[in-house]
Amino acid sequence: MKRQSRIAAEIAWSAGGVSTIRKARAARTAAYVLLIAGAGIYLLPLLWMFTTSLKSSQGVLSFPPEFIPSTFHWENYPDGWKALPFTRFTINTVLVTGLSVIGTLISCILPAYAFARLKTRGRGAIFAITLATMMIPAEVLLVPQFIMFSKAGMVNTLWPLILPAWFGNAFYIFLLRQFFLTIPQELDDAARIDGASDWRILWSIILPLSKPPLVAVTVFSFVANWNNVIGPIIYLRSLDKYTLAVGLKLFQGQHVTDYNHMMAVSLITIAPIVVVFLLVQRAFIQGATLTGMGGR
Amino acid sequence: MSARAAKKVKRNSPLAKAESRRFYLFLTPWIVGLVVFSGGPVLATFGLSLTDWSLLTTPHWIGLGNYQRMFSDEVLLKAIWNTLYFGGGATLASVSSTFLIAILLNQKVRGIGIFRAIFYLPAIVAGVGTALLWTNILHPDFGLLNFVLGKIGIQGPGWLTAPSWAIPALIIMSVWGAGNTIVIYLAGLQGVSVTLYEAATIDGAGWWGRFWHVTVPMMSPVIFFNMITGFIGSLQAYTLVLIMTDGGPSNSTLLYGLYIYRQAFQYFDMGYASALAVGLFGIIMLITAVQFLFARRWVHYESK
Numbered sequence: 001m002k003r004q005s006r007i008a009a010e011i012a013w014s015a016g017g018v019s020t021i022r023k024a025r026a027a028r029t030a031a032y033v034l035l036i037a038g039a040g041i042y043l044l045p046l047l048w049m050f051t052t053s054l055k056s057s058q059g060v061l062s063f064p065p066e067f068i069p070s071t072f073h074w075e076n077y078p079d080g081w082k083a084l085p086f087t088r089f090t091i092n093t094v095l096v097t098g099l100s101v102i103g104t105l106i107s108c109i110l111p112a113y114a115f116a117r118l119k120t121r122g123r124g125a126i127f128a129i130t131l132a133t134m135m136i137p138a139e140v141l142l143v144p145q146f147i148m149f150s151k152a153g154m155v156n157t158l159w160p161l162i163l164p165a166w167f168g169n170a171f172y173i174f175l176l177r178q179f180f181l182t183i184p185q186e187l188d189d190a191a192r193i194d195g196a197s198d199w200r201i202l203w204s205i206i207l208p209l210s211k212p213p214l215v216a217v218t219v220f221s222f223v224a225n226w227n228n229v230i231g232p233i234i235y236l237r238s239l240d241k242y243t244l245a246v247g248l249k250l251f252q253g254q255h256v257t258d259y260n261h262m263m264a265v266s267l268i269t270i271a272p273i274v275v276v277f278l279l280v281q282r283a284f285i286q287g288a289t290l291t292g293m294g295g296r
Numbered sequence: 297m298s299a300r301a302a303k304k305v306k307r308n309s310p311l312a313k314a315e316s317r318r319f320y321l322f323l324t325p326w327i328v329g330l331v332v333f334s335g336g337p338v339l340a341t342f343g344l345s346l347t348d349w350s351l352l353t354t355p356h357w358i359g360l361g362n363y364q365r366m367f368s369d370e371v372l373l374k375a376i377w378n379t380l381y382f383g384g385g386a387t388l389a390s391v392s393s394t395f396l397i398a399i400l401l402n403q404k405v406r407g408i409g410i411f412r413a414i415f416y417l418p419a420i421v422a423g424v425g426t427a428l429l430w431t432n433i434l435h436p437d438f439g440l441l442n443f444v445l446g447k448i449g450i451q452g453p454g455w456l457t458a459p460s461w462a463i464p465a466l467i468i469m470s471v472w473g474a475g476n477t478i479v480i481y482l483a484g485l486q487g488v489s490v491t492l493y494e495a496a497t498i499d500g501a502g503w504w505g506r507f508w509h510v511t512v513p514m515m516s517p518v519i520f521f522n523m524i525t526g527f528i529g530s531l532q533a534y535t536l537v538l539i540m541t542d543g544g545p546s547n548s549t550l551l552y553g554l555y556i557y558r559q560a561f562q563y564f565d566m567g568y569a570s571a572l573a574v575g576l577f578g579i580i581m582l583i584t585a586v587q588f589l590f591a592r593r594w595v596h597y598e599s600k
């Protein structure tokens with residue numbers, strides 16, 4: 001229907017004669033020029049990050065700065081990496097991020113399914129409470145959670161960074177539930193008549209049809225955990241427990257103007273995110289788009 | 297049997313009871329999460345805000361003492377101002393710039409997927425790594441920004457090292473990483489009916505007319521949504537500020553969240569930190585309410 005009216009619009013345009021076609025072509029060229037200029041501005045900082053990572057230690061402090069160094073110092077990568085136990089930090093970060101993403105998926109899919117498909121008294125009220133918790137700023141939870149985890153003897157372990165992820169997240173539950181609601185109930189009913197349980201319906205019908213929101217939740221929680229700064233700063237005390245985020249902060253504290261090594265290590269730490277994003281970006285943008293539905 | 301009685305029977309039927317059991321079974325992780333990781337801590341924060349507690353001693357009750365202290369705390373006043381300045385500036389700058397970007401990204405031209413990915417990329421990688429990158433870019437002498445400004449004949453300021461330029465510097469950085477709003481705008485733009493543009497064109501509207509009289513009013517609910525979520529999101533920026541400037545120079549980048557962190561985890565004043573957190577809660581409510589109040593003047597809802 002929409003496509004038809006768009007085609008109709010195209011025809012109406014072209015009926016206007018050669019001048020409108022020329023106009024449309026000019027508009028398209030203008031759009032390209034602006035897009036390329038904008039993309040250039042957006043990519044420039046990351047390009048600068050890359051060229052800085054290849055500069056010599058004097059090169060990063062040269063004035064005026066040179067954009068591309070005369071010689072490429074690839075050794076900055078291994079040198080930066082060896083300055084602190086970054087391999088250990090990576091293992092810890094992978095552990096925290098991996099376990100948190102798995103926990104988030106499990107603990108958000110199940111409630112989202114319940115909210116979308118299982119009817120009972122009090123469902124509306126619990127859902128309203130769920131939405132209300134999205135208004136709570138994270139800072140309000142900081143102190144009591146710290147006290148809770150320190151009473152449990154979990155300070156300087158990775159647990160405070162992993163455990164909360166296993167108990168649901170209001171925003172992700174909302175996101176998944178909204179998508180589950182768009183899947184026709186008839187599919188469930190047919191499966192139920194054939195004797196399928198909730199688990200079976202969820203696993204064989206709902207989840208295979210929900211790729212965009214699942215990718216969105218996975219990427220959101222992956223990025224949030226990979227980049228988490230405040231949690232590790234509060235809870236982690238010894239180097240062998242550090243994640244990449246606090247490791248980088250420590251590195252900066254010790255080598256304030258050592259920008260070449262700093263950028264080399266930083267680039268290594270954001271590389272996994274870039275790879276994950278590029279792999280799933282189409283499905284992700286489709287899924288992330290759903291987050292906008294709350295605004296309408 | 298009356299309809300209500302029928303409903304009651306249905307509700308008490310074994311089938312409905314089983315469904316109810318399954319509902320709560322599926323919800324278990326979230327209910328535990330609600331109690332242990334959100335509801336409980338919120339109540340605890342309110343409780344702790346009425347005490348004086350340094351973690352080592354036992355908390356002792358001081359009533360509204362912490363709140364009284366907030367009213368005479370000049371550093372807090374500074375933090376609130378910085379937070380409003382940064383949050384307001386970053387929200388306005390990113391909500392308007394990403395709106396224009398989203399309109400560009402909504403064009404049906406070849407390769408648009410690549411452009412969408414490029415504009416979204418900074419939002420994805422934003423973390424400690426890019427925070428350190430920006431301390432370098434914003435460096436007054438060796439940084440990229442002043443280098444580029446110098447090329448066009450402008451003597452760049454000291455950015456993060458100058459109290460009056462530190463917040464604008466942080467705003468520039470946050471606009472770069474504001475891709476989330478682009479995606480939300482795109483969803484909204486795809487929902488604007490083509491027939492409205494056709495009608496406007498027939499009425500003789502040029503591109504500006506179509507933009508100002510169709511796109512902007514039709515998108516106003518989405519713009520509004522992005523303003524609210526953008527402002528609340530800006531409160532999280534303190535984690536990166538902690539790395540970049542630690543609130544300096546002379547508290548010019550001390551954001552509210554950072555002040556809570558300082559009181560709690562550097563001064564170990566848990567009671568006061570809790571009162572500050574409650575205050576932040578109140579400020580968010582207030583600002584959201586004000587935004588809703590103003591929204592009636594400019595946000596257009598089609599269904600009404």
